[in-house]
Amino acid sequence: MTTIRIRFPQGEFAALRQRLLSDPTQESFALLFGQCHQVGDQTLIKVVGVCHPAAEDYDSQGLAHLRLKRDYVYARLVEMQQRGDVDTLIDVHTHPFSSHGVAFSGVDDRDEITFRQWLTGTLDNIHYASIVLSQSDYAARLWASDGERAVAQPVVIKTQTVLENWPCADAPAALAAPLAALDPQQGFLARSVLALGLDNLRRMTHDQCIAIVGVGGLGSVIAENLVHSGFHHLQLIDHDHVEMTNLNRIVGAYARDAEAKRLKVEVVSEHLAQINPNARIDAHPCGINDECLLPALAQADWIVLATDNHASRFQTQAIALRFGIPLLSVGTNISVSDGQITDMSGEVIIARAGDKLCLNCLGRVAPTQIAAESIDGLGAELARRGYVSGRDVKEPAVKTLNAMLGALAVDALVNQYIERQPHVPVLVYENNGLPCLYPDTESVAQRRKDCFHCG
Ligand SMILES: [Zn+2]
Ligand SMILES: [Zn+2]
Structure with missing residues (x-):
């Protein structure tokens, strides 16, 4: 290759x-x-x-x-x-x-x-x-x-x-031999083929590598959805270990994993390998700043960003922009005040190289928050002054919201392979009042047009 x-x-x-x-x-x-x-x-x-x-x-x-x-x-x-x-x-x-x-x-x-x-x-x-x-x-x-x-x-x-894309004249006719997974009778993707069509499934299963940064409550759901959708090569990136308080939402993590404080990437890749033993799942127990991740990210066809802190989101996007790799970012929010949920929502952002749109110009990463998370001691100081929320605050999280956003994210990614629906750069899910889903055209229209990062 x-x-x-x-x-x-x-x-x-x-x-x-x-x-x-x-x-x-x-x-x-x-x-x-x-x-x-x-x-x-x-x-x-x-x-x-x-x-x-x-x-x-x-x-x-x-x-x-x-x-x-x-x-x-x-x-x-x-x-x-x-x-x-x-x-x-x-x-x-x-x-x-x-x-x-x-x-x-x-x-x-x-x-x-x-x-x-x-x-x-x-x-x-x-x-x-x-x-x-x-x-x-x-x-x-x-x-x-x-x-x-x-x-x-x-x-x-x-x-x-x-x-x-177009076919490469020098490439071997790799698509000629269909994967066993696509077999119309016995293939594990037979029902997906019925829904999406054989050509679309071939595109998704063949030669596509998806990197997922953050395999916690959101990233693990995304990873599972990707494997169920037919993607055969994933890179899982997360340096964290499973804790007891994660078990309300990480797909594939069990109580014994939390007791043993196992790595999230290990636990999730074992789960995925059981769904599809033919999928290649590479586990990287490293932080996004670790240089050794670059080869894994450089070969990705998409980078899916599912972490919840600004510094790692900013850093992941910087790598995607440097290499010209399309980025799909997913985030959730639950705000609770006086014991009442005041907001439960999430969004999926697709930023392909050349779209002239990114987390910075959309206002989705805050420079003060990045500084707080990156520089030791500064976070506590900024939190004390009220600029950012404290670093060690445990955010509220529920599986149902993660599952909604994880499914939306993969559905949006699959749409990039089959183009059943028009491309939507920012898709918002709000679970307030009545649940609703809408393209956030306002954020896109009002983004900073002279963006230094994606311009
Ligand atoms: Zn010539
Ligand atoms: Zn930008």
């Missing part, structure tokens, strides 16, 4: 294909700016800019060839250096005559090797990748050096949603 990925922001890969392939009579070109992250043995390139040359920027353009003017290429390199946040160039061109099974030509090889030689001789520490598009699939590669020789390493393109 290849470990080099190019990640596109929401909608950008589809827009690129549509624009470049709109003219079937001639090859077209685009230049992408990227940020390269090396995480363990994975290379992750996040696309941060797309440049389309104008007609006059081409020296020549035909059905099976194209040549750009040197000035255009130089101008983009200058632009790249002025931006200062780009270390990767990705060159994209089309083979409009090729309907599928696209491959780089000998001319492509020669041109790219020459260009890369010039590029690496001109600028330091620049990575160079390329993509070729047919009418229905793509091939992609990252150039590297093997001594004097340039070698092309295969690259997989990741889009925010699987629905936006």
Whole structure:
């Protein structure tokens, strides 16, 4: 399995294909700016800019060839250096005559090797990748050096949603063999297939990794729902141990686990493995600041955020934004005053890279709270002054609310694979007066538009 990925922001890969392939009579070109992250043995390139040359920027353009003017290429390199946040160039061109099974030509090889030689001789520490598009699939590669020789390493393109993606011409036909789980008679997902359809279930079960940060009352319900929904690879992240007071809500945790103070990730993964022994469940008993988590998070197709403190929520989102991975955040709230529930509610936020929306600009993480939780001693001081609630306050929690939000979160995630309903960035559940569910369009409309984090 290849470990080099190019990640596109929401909608950008589809827009690129549509624009470049709109003219079937001639090859077209685009230049992408990227940020390269090396995480363990994975290379992750996040696309941060797309440049389309104008007609006059081409020296020549035909059905099976194209040549750009040197000035255009130089101008983009200058632009790249002025931006200062780009270390990767990705060159994209089309083979409009090729309907599928696209491959780089000998001319492509020669041109790219020459260009890369010039590029690496001109600028330091620049990575160079390329993509070729047919009418229905793509091939992609990252150039590297093997001594004097340039070698092309295969690259997989990741889009925010699987629905936006295209097949990789180099990938083995993995979808050809259906999983036993999808067998219409005996598969454990047979009834799900009846509900959602085989193609949708294939998309969800194949090659998708979901990371869950926080596997307490909310995260454990989400994890269970994900496995029941057919997801086959989960990363569970939580450094906490099971306590007696958790047993009113953690799915898969038993009294003996609390007595033994077992790790939440261990307890929950055992539970999930019993539901689907073929699922791969990786347990990470670490805090979100632990560097060793990065490889697990970097390979995730979605990061589900289910912790209840601002510092870890902020940190998790920062990782998602850095790697360009879509984030699904879930939260609950129960307020009690004078023995009466004054609010029981929760929300699901979906923030895909490129959506220009995040927990910060939505006002869902408070800087003072982050500081209180991150800096020793400061929390107590701020709490004393009334800025934040005390760190050690035990929040009220009930399973029913967690179960509602956990199910809503996974339903919203599944919708990203099947698009049965329109995308809703913020979905709120309120269990006050009468229970109700609504898209929070107001928060989205009133978010800070000049957000430093997701802009
Ligand atoms: Zn070509
Ligand atoms: Zn933002």
